[in-house]
Amino acid sequence: MNKCIYLDNAATTFPKPEAVYKKMDLVNRTLAVNAGRGSYKLAREATELIDNTKSKLLELINAKRNAYIAFTPSVTIALNQILQGIKYSNSSVVYVSPFEHNAVARTLNLLKKRHGFKLIELPLQSESLEMDLDKMKYMFSKDNPSCVCVTAVSNVTGYILPVKNIFKEAKKYQAITVLDAAQAMGLIPIDFKELEADFIAFAGHKTMYGPFGIGGVIMNKNATLDEVIVGGTGSDSLNLDMPQPYPGKLESASKNIVAVAGLNAALDEIDIDKSFKYEKELTNYLIDKLDKVLEVKLYLPKDRSKHISIVSFTVDRMSSENVGIILDEDFNIAVRTGYHCAPYIHKYLKDKSSLGTVRVGLGRFNNKSDIDEFIKAVNDIIAG
Known part of the structure; x- marks a missing residue:
């Protein structure tokens, strides 16, 4: 065959890219230690690799001084940390695009059951299969948004959503804005400063050409999230509460340093x-x-x-x-x-x-x- x-x-x-395979193999053989858990040289080098990878990601989306990054094992976990970390009440109004993946849709469905908020689908023009921004504006004025969740690129139709326009309108109501960039980062331009996104979730293994096992949360420094997953961080270990400064508040457990290395190499290829x-x-x-x-x-x-x-x-x-x-x-x-x-x-x-x-x-x-x-x-x- x-x-x-x-x-x-x-x-x-x-x-x-071949550079991804080579970097992962090298790090797996020479640097596969627990970053942030020791003061020895290899642990410090692993931490430097993580910090360097985060710096490259922030540069990719023009967010050097405006955002934090917390690494996660996948974009699904990143979206869960974002959506479950937002504060809701039964009077909250959450909007979601009709193009959302179940990483968003199922999470919001679960949270709707827990909190009793109103979940509304953003309007679509059925003939063009594109967002209806005029109708959306009317809907926002009628039911003011508390949170708006949008994917950057549909994983079904390949449609590039007008995220900037949607978030700009949402911010007129001080809504929290959440972007799923799984099908977008590394392929289409994303400017964090212009986008007015509070949170972006990304996947290393899709359009950035990194490996499985690495995704993350990018959050505006003015935004806040409650912790969802807790555990060891290597710091303040006698305190039963998670460290409060970001991104540490969102980063429990050992980092997948081999996957981080693969993403680091992939970023150089973009x-x-x-x-x-x-x-x-x-x-x-x-x-x-x-x-x-x-x-x-x-x-x-x-x-x-x-x-x-x-x-x-x-x-x-x-x-x-x-x-x-x-x-x-x-x-x-x-x-x-x-x-x-x-x-x-x-x-x-x-x-x-x-x-x-x-x-x-x-x-x-x-x-x-x-x-x-x-x-x-x-x-x-x-x-x-």
């Missing part, structure tokens, strides 16, 4: 302008090819300039799962199928008859040849 054509980069980018331009070119190439297949239905925002890397589609009279199985078993092409852990958006896509969509997630290591092979496979499947 031919080499696998990997088109599931929205789940995790693969492969990683060129947002180059990556965006290349992936946009591939995305347009894929869409143009798929659009010519009569049996294929695409799910895209109307404004193609607000779209990157992720393309969802269905095939007439076939379940998405069956399409994915055939692509895998007969053509060695890896795609994702189903509902993609995104519970809200599918009622707009109306894709229940196909059991969700087939999702192609492009990355920097894909090329037009991959897409040509994929299109040929899709045509072969339809031909029977």
Whole structure:
């Protein structure tokens, strides 16, 4: 069988840059010690690596003097720390975009049950599959937002949400603003100063091309969070309360120094302008090819300039799962199928008859040849 054509980069980018593998191997062999828990040289070097990685992340989003970073094992844990660390009451009004991943949707559903707040879905234009900002403004004026949660890029449709406009309006009501940047950091520009975000959650293993096991919370220095996960920090150990200064208040347990090293190396490889331009070119190439297949239905925002890397589609009279199985078993092409852990958006896509969509997630290591092979496979499947 031919080499696998990997088109599931929205789940995790693969492969990683060679520098990531080399740095992780080196640190695993020479520096895999517990940072912040000892005064010996290796522990200090591990701490310096963590601090350097955080500094690179802050530089990436123009937040050098405006934010703290707390590392977590994943973006899901980061979002839980943010959303569960916010103070709510039964009079709170929380808005969520229809593109949210279950890392946000399920967490807010749990918190709604606990606190009794009002949870409202931000409005979508069903024909364009884009946010309805005018209707949103009216909704905010009627039910003033306490908190607004938005993803930067949809993991189902590839839509780049107008986050700056949404957060600007939310801040007129002093709302807390939360951004899920899992599909965005390292691929699209994020300017922390301009965005008016209180919290950003990120995943190292997606668009930054780092490894699994490292994500985090980026928080505005003027924002506050209650601690959610507590434990050892290596400091003030006789005190049963967590240290109060950020980011230490949010960082219990041993750091995954090997994953941190991989992210550190990945950050050196990031060129947002180059990556965006290349992936946009591939995305347009894929869409143009798929659009010519009569049996294929695409799910895209109307404004193609607000779209990157992720393309969802269905095939007439076939379940998405069956399409994915055939692509895998007969053509060695890896795609994702189903509902993609995104519970809200599918009622707009109306894709229940196909059991969700087939999702192609492009990355920097894909090329037009991959897409040509994929299109040929899709045509072969339809031909029977």
